[in-house]
Amino acid sequence: MRWLMRVDTSVPAAGLVAFLLIFGVFGGPSDPAPAARWVGLGVLIGPALSVYPHRGAAAWAAVLGAVLWTPLALSPGTVIATWCYAAVAILVSRLDRPTAPLPVPHRKPPSPYAIPHVAAPAEVAGFALLLTAAAGVVWVAVSDAAVPWLAVTIAAFTLGCALLARAVRAQAALRRLFLTPQPVHAVRAVEQEGYVHVLLPAEHGETAYEFAFDVAEPEPRHDEDDVHTEAAVLYGEPRTGSWCALEVGDRLHVPVGPVGEVIEVPYDVVEGLPREIEDDEEQLVDPDSLRPADRDADAFQPREHRISPQRAWAATIAIGLGAALALAEAAQLAGLPRGVLIAVAAVAAGAGYEFGWRSQLRPRLRWHAGGIAAIGFRGRNREPWATDSAIVHDDEGTVVLTAGEAVLNVPVPAPWPARSHQRTADQLVAALRDTRIRALAISPLPPPPVLEVPRRPVLLFVLWAATVAATLLIVN
Structure with missing residues (x-):
């Protein structure tokens, strides 16, 4: 999404x-x-x-x-x-x-x-x-x-x-x-079939910008099984949507598409490759982001994250009302009968509120030292912590959580209103990492917490009916 x-x-x-x-x-x-x-x-x-x-x-x-x-x-x-x-x-x-x-x-x-x-x-x-x-x-x-x-x-x-x-x-x-002079960068690159993978190390050498773009050459230069980087020269600006050329030795790679997504990754200067994120400093807990309640919580005390109710309900109403108004207005513009207009408004409002329920109101995450339980847009996951579990956030309102065999995208928008008790993305990442570190030092561990799928509240159906009625009054 x-x-x-x-x-x-x-x-x-x-x-x-x-x-x-x-x-x-x-x-x-x-x-x-x-x-x-x-x-x-x-x-x-x-x-x-x-x-x-x-x-x-x-x-x-x-x-x-x-x-x-x-x-x-x-x-x-x-x-x-x-x-x-x-x-x-x-x-x-x-x-x-x-x-x-x-x-x-x-x-x-x-x-x-x-x-x-x-x-x-x-x-x-x-x-x-x-x-x-x-x-x-x-x-x-x-x-x-x-x-x-x-x-x-x-x-x-x-x-x-x-x-x-x-x-x-x-x-x-x-x-x-x-035809024009371009910025020149010393990079590391992997030549692959039909595209090149580029790493632009930062000046301090701890991180690198990673991106790729399609090139005109259909075949890779070599058939070796191991993937390694080579020294190369990049011409152009390393940003999403720009056009760059790559020179590796005496070979010039001509692009057939712009640069894709540019991400910043930990960098291994010795190997010339992205550093694996497991138990390194990227997974340490930021003590300043831990809430007092999370810092003092017992390892087996279940804690829960949800989008703040005020924000979730406001977004759900906006989605349902907007969908009903738009499609009902289009139906009226097309000259459809009143019965069809009512059906269009009802179906559009129902679809909008269902989407809001699944994307805003229903998602939740519960965790303790035994593992995590999550309910998302489609289904439910219940997984124990593992040594390769990882928790990061993407700066766009989503925490990516790897636990057991599941990779979960947990929505964490900015808390609204400011007095709400919802954790920020940094606070949720710190709380989850702290629990994971404590879990790896405890044995035996209980099973992951239990989290039941909630039923749609009656208020949701009341709002749907009110939205249909309001839409018909506005359109008429």
């Missing part, structure tokens, strides 16, 4: 809010022609889809949509909503501004034998969507029954343009990589 937290998602969220305000509060377009509302809906959907392949294209689409809605508006609120939507898309697109040059030597990479053609899937998909949009325009021109498809046609055209812009940008970035 980590993709839901991407900053790009703020654009579809703003588009959903604009849609609910324009069609649910401000009365939709002023033009009574049937095509007006579908064109207006299409220009709201387009930026929400195109922001993922190309943020700049989404910003342009949102601005053009706001320009279109300005003369169509029935009230100043519609104008404000559409231009706020465009402002969000513009702010997100500004995140693509070039970063400041790195304070390292710069020089041009060696000239490659040939520049490969990259981003072909995006290019093919973009042309296919443009052809689909053209066919949709022809269909609308010859048949009045096809007017509702104008929204899909406009959205397909916008997404197709964004995909083509992504392909053009990728090809231009690859050419620029070999």
Whole structure:
């Protein structure tokens, strides 16, 4: 679920809010022609889809949509909503501004034998969507029954343009990589089939940045079974989404894709490889992060972690109400009968509250020296501590816990409100590590704690019914 937290998602969220305000509060377009509302809906959907392949294209689409809605508006609120939507898309697109040059030597990479053609899937998909949009325009021109498809046609055209812009940008970035001086880094690299794995050691030598990218060479240089790193020279900026070339000896690896996720890992200077995380300093307890109750707790005292109830309930209500309003408004826009509208609102609210229940209210973790018991989105785990157990957090609200044969992702968002008793990610990691260390020094150990799957509370069903009723009142 980590993709839901991407900053790009703020654009579809703003588009959903604009849609609910324009069609649910401000009365939709002023033009009574049937095509007006579908064109207006299409220009709201387009930026929400195109922001993922190309943020700049989404910003342009949102601005053009706001320009279109300005003369169509029935009230100043519609104008404000559409231009706020465009402002969000513009702010997100500004995140693509070039970063400041790195304070390292710069020089041009060696000239490659040939520049490969990259981003072909995006290019093919973009042309296919443009052809689909053209066919949709022809269909609308010859048949009045096809007017509702104008929204899909406009959205397909916008997404197709964004995909083509992504392909053009990728090809231009690859050419620029070999035509202009680039930052130069001394790295360690592993040459593998179709891609290279790179380690960029930090100056202090204790950590390294680890990442990989696809290259044009289809075959690895050697067939040795052991994986080892070699000294290499990296040209380009080692950050996610940038384009880099790698020189290993007399071999130049030409990229066919940008750098993937960049992570920081403990580094072994002697071996030139990431250091294994087991019982080293990465798994020690930070005493400043231990709560007094965790520091003084008995080793066999069960302790529990849950998302703070206020935050969990607020998020669940927002998910259920937002899903019901969005789909009910779309059903009303499509002219569906009232009975179908009620069914759509009920199903959408039910799905939203079920998702909120499983992702916010139900997850919990219980532990003591005997092991851990956890209930997640899908099921339940109960595992003892082991010598290879590990607890880390990813700085994005998730604690990754390895115990026994299970790898668990425990949601730990920031406590809200501030007075809530929920542990932060650092506090939960410290408490779990402290219990694990104490467990390894005790024998015999009891079984892991028991944790029953909770039933859905009655309040959840009451909120579902209230949401359906509120949605019908708002939409009507």
